[in-house]
Amino acid sequence: MADGSDGVAQAADGLAERALPDVLTRAHLIGIGGAGMSGIARILLARGAAVSGSDAKESRAFLTLRAQGARIAIGQRAENIEQLTEPPTAVIVSTAIKDSNPELVAARERGIPVLHRAQALAKLMEGYQVACIAGTHGKTSTTSMLTVALQHCRLDPSFAIGGDLNESGANAHHGTGSVFVAEADESDGSFLVYSPRVAVVTNIEPDHLDHHGTAEAYSAVFDEFVDRIEPGGALIVCADDEPAAELGRRAESRGVRVRRYGRSATGELDAQVLDYQPKTDDGGVVRVRLGDQELDVTVAVPGEHMAYNSVAALLAGVELQAPADQLAEGLAAFGGVRRRFEFKGRSQDVRVYDDYAHHPTEVAAQLRAVRQAAGSGRVVVVFQPHLYSRTRTFAAEFAEALGLADEVVVLDVFGAREEPEPGVSGNLIAERITGATVHYEPAFDRAATLAAQLVRPGDVLVTMGAGDVTQLGPEILRELDARSATGTPTTGG
Incomplete structure (x- = not known):
């Protein structure tokens, strides 16, 4: 892969590239109340799609979706698709939806295209400069931190996160900027449909073995993810997490540009954690060396692991050509994510x-x-x-x-x-x-x-x-x- 970064300002050449894909003009989402699915529904609605969906029970997410025009049914039945005025151009599902689901069966019987939620999100990312945050732990918080930091830089990114930002109460947004920030879920391997310009891997530790089978298979899927980085893009890894650091070394040997953050790891660090001081109230301050610059980044949520997440977000923002000092100010304004402490x-x-x-x-x-x-x-x-x-x-x-x-x-x-x-x-x-x-x-x-x-x-x-x-x-x-x-x-x- 070639070295270099074109930057946020040069990322997209107009709204035409981001027109709603034809397959998503009328989308029906099975399990629309889920964290990932409701976020996709939000973006679809904002981009002018006709959205319908169903779920087993009411959800607080439905208030906003219905207000934006979504048609939502409680209970999953074939009639939820059959009784639509126009048939969906696509039915969107998550891994949790079983093949026996009556709406999924009805869609397949009618020849309606079925997309996994990650495939739908990948289509919505087309024409954007994409930053994907992956890793066993910390990806929701890191994705959220990067989003808030870029918002502070007035870049108005689109985003899709596995939790609700405390600032906006939203898990997704269709922005006016050229950047799309997304949490990349490795649990079922579905993140392999993304092609990010910037990919962050916070750490790697065996998990989701019900899907991947072995620790080795789980680790290998991150290598496949790295191979999806677009030419000229970059992989950002935590050098203090040995499996992530090793992923970086393997990626570098294949020509991928790698940027590293951490405290005590050997080798050159692009963002070095010099110190972390917890505050008497919640949160703390992390001091970071970024090239020739030293920054104090205030983190409103407690724990050194959250400080590391903020450094990953800082480095990703810099890779997207956002100013480091403004990113640091934005990170200080990050108020957390729903269900993260x-x-x-x-x-x-x-x-x-x-x-x-x-x-x-x-x-x-x-x-x-x-x-x-x-x-x-x-x-x-x-x-x-x-x-x-x-x-x-x-x-x-x-x-x-x-x-x-x-x-x-x-x-x-x-x-x-x-x-x-x-x-x-x-x-x-x-x-x-x-x-x-x-x-x-x-x-x-x-x-x-x-x-x-x-x-x-x-x-x-x-x-x-x-x-x-x-x-x-x-x-x-x-x-x-x-x-x-x-x-x-x-x-x-």
Whole structure:
């Protein structure tokens, strides 16, 4: 691949290149309430497409989509397609949609093209300068940071993220600028349809083995992703993460231009982390050397891992020819992402947060950040394992990570797309935890009451996991408010 970067200002030659692809003029999205699907629907609507869709239940995303003109049905039936005034030009699905889905069956019977959501997003990216953020951990936060930083530079990027930005409450946007920023999901290999100009890989650690099968196959898919980088583009890797650093070395040997960030890795770094200082309140400040320039980047969310994400976003923004000092100002304005250490409220001097961490490394990193935020208070975590296969594979690692808390409530497994496995439950993790007081609570409806009984003033409680554990934060706050109203002291379990 050739060296160099044409820059944001030279990226696109007019709106004609970004006309809505014919196949997407009338799109029907099965599972339209999902994080990825609702984002695609937002962009389609903004670009003038007729959008319909369905989902199993109501979602808060539907308010905006319906207001923008989407036709959404609750419940998935063949009639949702058959009764449309005009047949869809495409039906869009995610990996979670099974072949037996009645709407998918109806679409195929009628010869309607079926696109995976990543294929639809790739078509929407045509004519843009694309930045894709990948990696086992941190891609949602890094994608969000880069988006907010570019917005601060007044570049108005289009974006598609696996979570809602706290600033706008949106997970996607059709911008007026020439850049499209997207979270690139490796879980099912679907990111292999993208052709980014800038690709970031934050780290690589075995995950999603239910799809990839082996750690080796999981790692190999990132090499395939790197081969999708367009000529003249660049790969950005964390040099402190050895698998990502090795990916960079392999890419470089194939002629890919590689840029690196980190603290203590050997070799030349394009963005070097000189120091990180946590703040007494949430967040911290990371000092970065960028060529001959040194910058202090304020990060509003706690944890050194978040500081590293901000440096990845900074380097990606510079690669897109945005000014480093303005990017740093934008990063300081980043207020977080929904479900990434999201503050839910305070009651009886107990702060309650919600977090999406669902891999042992993520859990450990986030609990270290929670410890920083807790100060002299205790750390209480309500953890819901996600997927039976992940629970079985990483039970010991989850237990070690959760041992960083003071009190742990382990719920039963949120199976999502998987069927239950005999002998695999939340207790597989709970019985292995040491260093913390552990409570295994398989009854979801009792979890909020238990958590409210365990905390005491000064504690930080975080609900954690990729499933419906996110519902518990408000319930716990209501329990604490009710205890306060009746004069019941909060003294811990």
